[in-house]
Amino acid sequence: MLDAVLQECRNTALIMGLIALIGLLLQKKSATDVISGTVKTVIGFMIFNVGSAWMSARVTEFTTLFNTGFGIQGVTTQVEVATGLALNTYGTEVAVVMVLGFIFNLLFAKFTKFKAIFLTGQHFLYFSCVLALVLIALGLPTMVVMILGGIILGFCGAALPTLCQPFMNKITGADNIAMGHFNCIGYAASGYIGKLFQKQAKRDEEKGEDVKNLPKFFELFRDFVFSVALFMVVLFYVATIACVATGNMDAVTTVISKSASTNDVWFIWPLIEGLQFAAGMSVLIYGVRQFIAEITAAFVAISEKYIPDSKPAVDCPAVFPFAPNAVMIGFIGSFAGGLVAMAAMVLLGSPVIMIPAAGICFFSGGTCGVFGHAYGGWRGALLASFLMGILLCALPLVLYPAFSALGIEGASFPNIDYNIVGSIIYGVGHLFGL
Numbered sequence: 321m322l323d324a325v326l327q328e329c330r331n332t333a334l335i336m337g338l339i340a341l342i343g344l345l346l347q348k349k350s351a352t353d354v355i356s357g358t359v360k361t362v363i364g365f366m367i368f369n370v371g372s373a374w375m376s377a378r379v380t381e382f383t384t385l386f387n388t389g390f391g392i393q394g395v396t397t398q399v400e401v402a403t404g405l406a407l408n409t410y411g412t413e414v415a416v417v418m419v420l421g422f423i424f425n426l427l428f429a430k431f432t433k434f435k436a437i438f439l440t441g442q443h444f445l446y447f448s449c450v451l452a453l454v455l456i457a458l459g460l461p462t463m464v465v466m467i468l469g470g471i472i473l474g475f476c477g478a479a480l481p482t483l484c485q486p487f488m489n490k491i492t493g494a495d496n497i498a499m500g501h502f503n504c505i506g507y508a509a510s511g512y513i514g515k516l517f518q519k520q521a522k523r524d525e526e527k528g529e530d531v532k533n534l535p536k537f538f539e540l541f542r543d544f545v546f547s548v549a550l551f552m553v554v555l556f557y558v559a560t561i562a563c564v565a566t567g568n569m570d571a572v573t574t575v576i577s578k579s580a581s582t583n584d585v586w587f588i589w590p591l592i593e594g595l596q597f598a599a600g601m602s603v604l605i606y607g608v609r610q611f612i613a614e615i616t617a618a619f620v621a622i623s624e625k626y627i628p629d630s631k632p633a634v635d636c637p638a639v640f641p642f643a644p645n646a647v648m649i650g651f652i653g654s655f656a657g658g659l660v661a662m663a664a665m666v667l668l669g670s671p672v673i674m675i676p677a678a679g680i681c682f683f684s685g686g687t688c689g690v691f692g693h694a695y696g697g698w699r700g701a702l703l704a705s706f707l708m709g710i711l712l713c714a715l716p717l718v719l720y721p722a723f724s725a726l727g728i729e730g731a732s733f734p735n736i737d738y739n740i741v742g743s744i745i746y747g748v749g750h751l752f753g754l
Contacts, residue, residue, distance in 0.1 A: 333362050333365040333366050334362065335411070335412065336365045336611050337359070337361050340357055340360075340611070340614040341354065341357075360614065361614045362611075363610070363611075364606075364607045364611030364613075366607070368404075369407075369607070370607070371400075371600050371601065371603035371607055372401065372604055374600035374603065374604075375398070375401050375597060375604060376404055378596060378597040379396055381575050381578075381579055381593060382559055382593070385556075385560055385562070385572065385575055386555075388563050388571045389559050389561075389562025389565070389568060392673050393671060393673060394675050395674055395730060396732070397658075397674050397675065397676055397680055397716055397732050398679065398680075398731045399732075399733050399735070402449070402723075402728060403449050403733075405727070405729075405730075406449040407449070409726070409728075410453065410456060413466055413469070415448075417448040417451055417465070417466055418470075419470070420466060420467065420469070420474070421447075421470045421472075423470070425437060425474040426474075426626075428474055428478035430630075432478065432479075435631050436478050436498040436632075437623045437632055438477030438481070438500050438633045439620065439633055440501055440502075440634065440635040441608075441612030441613075444477065445612070446735075446738070447476065447737070448469065450738045451473055451741075452465055452466075453722070454746050455468060457722040457726060457746065458745075458750075458754040459754055472741070476502070480502065481499050481500060481504055481631075483505060483508040484691070486511070487511035487695075488639070490694045490695065491639050491642050491690060492639065492642060497631065497632055497634050497638065498631045498633035498634070499639075501636040501683070501735075502735050502737040503636070503688075503708075503736050505736050505737050506684065506711065506735070506737070507636075508691075509704070509707075509708065510692040510700075510704035511695065511704075513696065513703055513704040514693060514694055514697075514700025514704055517699040517700045520696075520697065521698075521699065524697050524698070545601070547678050548682075549594060550678075551594075551681075552678065555594070556593050557590045557594075560572055560586060569586075572586050573586070576589050579593065580596075581593060636684070636687040639687060643690045646693035646701040647686035647687075649693070649698060649705065650686040650687065650701055650704075650705035651681055651685050651705075652702075652705075653704070654681045654688060654689075654705040654709030655681040656706055657676075657706040657707060657712070658681060659676065660706075660710055665717070670717065672717060672721075674734075677734065680735070685709055686705075688701075688704050688705040688709075692705060711736055715736060715739035715743075716734050716739060718739060718746075719733075719742050722746060
């Protein structure tokens with residue numbers, strides 16, 4: 321009976337609005353703020369859906385051409401697209417897992433030694449999708465999916481940032497914030513990799529040879545939207561030219577005729593589509609920030625009042641100002657690692673080829689660079705981001721078959737925490753015959 325009711329409750333935008341409404345009421349906001357915040361949350365989620373649909377269409381076009389041109393099954397490691405696909409089908413489960421995750425995060429921070437309050441709401445959303453999909457793939461009842469998913473999410477939100485804390489203290493010079501980005505295992509590993517070069521980094525610093533002055537050209541990549549646009553334009557050209565070179569011009573013509581682009585010149589179309597993808601991501605990110613802001617604020621207010629010894633876990637760009645050039649090294653290193661992983665999949669005959677995404681390389685890879693740089697200078701930044709770039713691209717292969725069986729195809733969830741935690745849950749579930 322409950323499953324049947326939940327299957328009908330698929331308007332996730334309204335569910336998010338209800339969550340925001342409860343949070344605003346708990347904060348004892350004025351009637352005006354309650355109405356405004358609730359409406360903004362619903363509209364924010366609708367904006368998210370618009371951006372997600374636009375990006376999904378571009379990814380479908382790219383995947384069609386890439387697979388045709390190279391004769392393989394390519395999948396982008398684009399978490400926003402994968403999240404949109406998951407919410408379209410399992411929106412209720414994901415929303416409830418996310419809210420319960422916030423609640424359990426507060427409880428774990430209150431009653432255990434893990435004191436991080438995870439404030440990066442969009443990552444709670446992404447991880448909620450992964451956990452919900454893994455548990456659904458195991459065939460668990462809907463209520464179990466939501467409650468168990470919320471408990472695991474809450475524990476990870478409180479505990480995983482602890483892995484990064486020694487390096488966060490080193491990077492920031494204080495012990496007042498934690499890392500609120502679900503690549504914590506990768507960041508901690510990057511910090512330890514950096515320690516391998518501690519002596520060389522110290523000598524470089526004494527000689528003034530650390531990463532102080534990168535070429536001006538690399539400053540362009542500090543703009544996330546520019547990085548995504550450039551990366552996707554290149555990918556669209558690679559896929560399109562591969563089709564033309566292999567005699568599959570008909571595939572290019574068919575995709576162009578079905579696209580929303582008004583330009584049907586095949587050698588200009590990839591430029592337009594790459595830029596449109598970046599535009600869609602900008603819309604999506606704006607929507608995420610808007611509908612997450614009101615929900616997160618409620619949990620911040622509760623944690624400040626009832627858990628005074630907690631530590632806010634903030635998004636990864638918070639560490640970028642402490643080593644901006646290391647961010648660029650991390651971006652380049654993780655992208656190179658992703659290409660190596662992709663090439664290995666091709667050479668080993670993998671039925672699915674993961675394609676590194678610019679967003680992951682910039683945010684997760686760049687942060688790996690900062691953590692590797694903390695003790696290891698440029699060597700630590702480069703090696704750490706390169707190795708983590710391989711994992712960011714390769715690890716999604718483990719869970720992709722289970723997700724694709726649920727209809728989540730063409731995109732994946734790349735961050736290391738998602739895949740390690742998700743794979744452990746999936747593996748344990750199979751051990752128990754699920």
